[in-house]
Amino acid sequence: MSAVRHRFGRYGGQYVPETLMPALAELEAAWVQARDDPAFHSELDALLADYVGRPSPLYRAPRLSEAAGHPIYLKREDLNHTGAHKINNALGQALLARRMGKRRIVAETGAGQHGVAAATACALLDLECVVYMGTEDIRRQKPNVERMGLLGARVEPVEAGARTLKEAVSAAIRDWVANVQSTHYIIGSCVGPAPYPELVRDLQRVIGDEARAQVLEHAGRLPERVIACVGGGSNAIGLFTAFVEDEAVQLVGVEAAGEGLDTPRHGAPLTEAGLPGVLHGAFTAIMQDEDGQILEAHSISAGLDYPGTGPEHAWLRDSGRARYVAVTDEQALKAFERTARLEGIIPALESAHAIAWAIDSGFSELDLICLSGRGDKDLAEALALLTPGSAI
Amino acid sequence: MASASTTTGVERIAEAFARARSDGRRAALMPYMMGGFPSVELSREIAVAYAHSGADLVELGIPFSDPLADGPVIHAAATAALRAGATVERVLELAGAIAENDVPVIVMCYSNPVLARGYERFAAALVRAGASGLIVPDLPMEEASELRSVCDRHGLALVPLVAPTTPLERLAQIGATARGFLYAVAVTGTTGERAELDPALVARAAAHASVPVALGFGIATASQASAAADAGADGVIIGSRLVRAAGEADDPVAAVSELISEYAGALRD
Numbered sequence: 001m002s003a004v005r006h007r008f009g010r011y012g013g014q015y016v017p018e019t020l021m022p023a024l025a026e027l028e029a030a031w032v033q034a035r036d037d038p039a040f041h042s043e044l045d046a047l048l049a050d051y052v053g054r055p056s057p058l059y060r061a062p063r064l065s066e067a068a069g070h071p072i073y074l075k076r077e078d079l080n081h082t083g084a085h086k087i088n089n090a091l092g093q094a095l096l097a098r099r100m101g102k103r104r105i106v107a108e109t110g111a112g113q114h115g116v117a118a119a120t121a122c123a124l125l126d127l128e129c130v131v132y133m134g135t136e137d138i139r140r141q142k143p144n145v146e147r148m149g150l151l152g153a154r155v156e157p158v159e160a161g162a163r164t165l166k167e168a169v170s171a172a173i174r175d176w177v178a179n180v181q182s183t184h185y186i187i188g189s190c191v192g193p194a195p196y197p198e199l200v201r202d203l204q205r206v207i208g209d210e211a212r213a214q215v216l217e218h219a220g221r222l223p224e225r226v227i228a229c230v231g232g233g234s235n236a237i238g239l240f241t242a243f244v245e246d247e248a249v250q251l252v253g254v255e256a257a258g259e260g261l262d263t264p265r266h267g268a269p270l271t272e273a274g275l276p277g278v279l280h281g282a283f284t285a286i287m288q289d290e291d292g293q294i295l296e297a298h299s300i301s302a303g304l305d306y307p308g309t310g311p312e313h314a315w316l317r318d319s320g321r322a323r324y325v326a327v328t329d330e331q332a333l334k335a336f337e338r339t340a341r342l343e344g345i346i347p348a349l350e351s352a353h354a355i356a357w358a359i360d361s362g363f364s365e366l367d368l369i370c371l372s373g374r375g376d377k378d379l380a381e382a383l384a385l386l387t388p389g390s391a392i
Numbered sequence: 393m394a395s396a397s398t399t400t401g402v403e404r405i406a407e408a409f410a411r412a413r414s415d416g417r418r419a420a421l422m423p424y425m426m427g428g429f430p431s432v433e434l435s436r437e438i439a440v441a442y443a444h445s446g447a448d449l450v451e452l453g454i455p456f457s458d459p460l461a462d463g464p465v466i467h468a469a470a471t472a473a474l475r476a477g478a479t480v481e482r483v484l485e486l487a488g489a490i491a492e493n494d495v496p497v498i499v500m501c502y503s504n505p506v507l508a509r510g511y512e513r514f515a516a517a518l519v520r521a522g523a524s525g526l527i528v529p530d531l532p533m534e535e536a537s538e539l540r541s542v543c544d545r546h547g548l549a550l551v552p553l554v555a556p557t558t559p560l561e562r563l564a565q566i567g568a569t570a571r572g573f574l575y576a577v578a579v580t581g582t583t584g585e586r587a588e589l590d591p592a593l594v595a596r597a598a599a600h601a602s603v604p605v606a607l608g609f610g611i612a613t614a615s616q617a618s619a620a621a622d623a624g625a626d627g628v629i630i631g632s633r634l635v636r637a638a639g640e641a642d643d644p645v646a647a648v649s650e651l652i653s654e655y656a657g658a659l660r661d
């Protein structure tokens with residue numbers, strides 16, 4: 001048994017080219033050492049407090065609660081520096097890279113939030129940063145592309161396939177294969193080969209650890225449902241982990257149903273529950289055809305536009321501990337607008353999926369939703385679609 | 393020459409390496425092709441041309457949507473092949489066309505298409521198609537034992553890879569599991585032509601393997617092929633250069649044949 005979990009039930013593993021295997025072993029060893037090192041934690045905790053602004057608030061959303069007909073609490077990861085939960089992971093991994101003596105960072109990004117977080121951490125720690133991003137995502141998340149440039153990162157456009165997150169991850173992995181001695185790959189979600197799924201979870205579990213204590217303090221009870229959107233699944237696993245042992249608390253992951261689960265244009269491998277397979281180094285829930293070719297995902301939100309998911313989620317689904325549902329582009333867009341109007345909060349389109357499900361899914365004594373990020377990056381895209389007469 | 397039906401894939405691979413030597417070759421010539429590229433039809437002609445112009449063994453690539461170990465040329469070829477209608481089944485039909493010429497075929501396929509069929513069904517399909525071995529570039533030692541026993545039962549060689557980054561102790565462990573040959577990756581990186589190559593891994597790999605060692609990734613010119621043989625490689629694998637020729641040339645079949653003849657010449661004693 002390794003010090004870091006490689007398998008979650010049958011899921012996970014390390015399906016990568018041999019060239020990377022020593023780097024994965026090195027990363028695992030570095031993480032095992034760092035996570036038990038008080039000096040590492042005090043540096044990370046200080047940055048999370050003074051630089052990121054943690055703990056992020058837990059906010060009871062009164063008008064959303066009224067609209068839903070039950071209490072809704074939002075875990076405000078949108079208030080973090082750089083505007084999403086991604087910074088929790090990026091900072092932790094950048095500190096780890098520095099410990100390993102690696103001064104060059106590669107990252108992938110879909111919505112641009114992880115790219116911005118990685119670029120920010122690299123600026124802070126004086127590391128070189130290259131971010132791979134599909135050209136379709138460069139188009140729809142323009143403000144984040146400009147931020148990364150200003151922060152000193154180089155954004156490498158990726159033209160392959162559907163020019164979205166899947167191809168950006170592949171391009172980042174190829175770069176890492178070629179530059180593995182000098183480079184650390186800061187993966188943006190709890191996906192990829194071991195030790196990444198557990199490493200990213202451990203760096204994101206601060207979301208749930210804080211939220212659990214906060215909800216007990218504010219509401220004097222645990223939530224009935226804990227809800228988060230799932231792209232790769234990092235904000236969801238970060239929130240769920242603190243509640244896994246609380247058997248009465250339902251864990252709900254909300255995937256992108258895109259244009260509908262009855263069409264091929266979605267990003268919901270967990271909900272669809274087809275044959276599992278290997279994508280980006282892990283055996284997990286994926287979208288594939290009968291020949292084992294990976295299918296292109298689709299979602300209005302670039303961060304959920306991914307045909308795979310974290311292996312721990314596939315395992316939580318099979319074990320019945322968590323359940324996974326999906327919300328369409330249209331429902332998410334409506335929740336995006338509603339949250340703005342009712343609460344004065346513009347959520348990321350990703351997070352709007354979780355809100356949409358909570359509002360539309362019947363009574364609950366208390367819903368705790370991860371508001372994983374803010375929607376500034378989505379304004380142009382969403383406003384074009386919300387304009388009367390435009391397609392949606 | 394024994395026919396494919398009475399010998400195992402592992403035996404056919406061993407014979408091919410031995411035959412290359414006895415025919416006066418310093419190393420076996422092992423060209424790679426992308427099945428279904430530039431089209432399924434043309435790739436059948438290319439397959440036959442490989443066998444006729446001097447290949448000792450052929451690596452037959454099954455196109456995959458997300459080939460993490462491949463550089464731009466082979467990645468683009470895989471994308472084009474899939475777009476042109478290549479499937480696992482149609483690519484495996486090419487194996488027979490090559491194997492008919494007594495040239496063993498090693499199928500190169502990423503994990504997921506193998507898993508989608510299931511190890512047992514995939515191995516059985518390879519045997520039916522006349523293939524002799526299998527390379528799975530994203531299936532390292534830690535994940536390979538189940539597929540290896542399935543391949544063993546079918547007489548297929550599951551060929552592992554070692555890289556310049558592989559530490560010695562691990563190299564020995566991988567070498568001990570090798571069937572058919574050991575694939576030494578010449579570069580720290582993905583597939584693709586390189587101007588400079590360091591074949592030093594060959595000697596390290598050979599010290600830890602009881603099977604032949606083939607060097608691949610980056611080799612593009614006849615003189616690089618020759619240098620690989622000089623460094624002690626038992627086999628020389630050439631991929632991107634040939635795939636590029638298949639995609640660029642007005643007459644892809646003539647272009648790859650000419651290149652293979654050149655490599656074959658360079659590997660002569």
Ligand SMILES: Cc1ncc(COP(=O)(O)O)c(C=O)c1O
Pocket residue numbers: 084085110111112113114188189190229230231232233234235236302303304348350351372373374
């Ligand atoms: C705000 C926000 N939420 C959620 C996600 C999805 O990622 P994950 O499922 O890893 O939390 C992203 C990804 O870009 C994001 O930017």
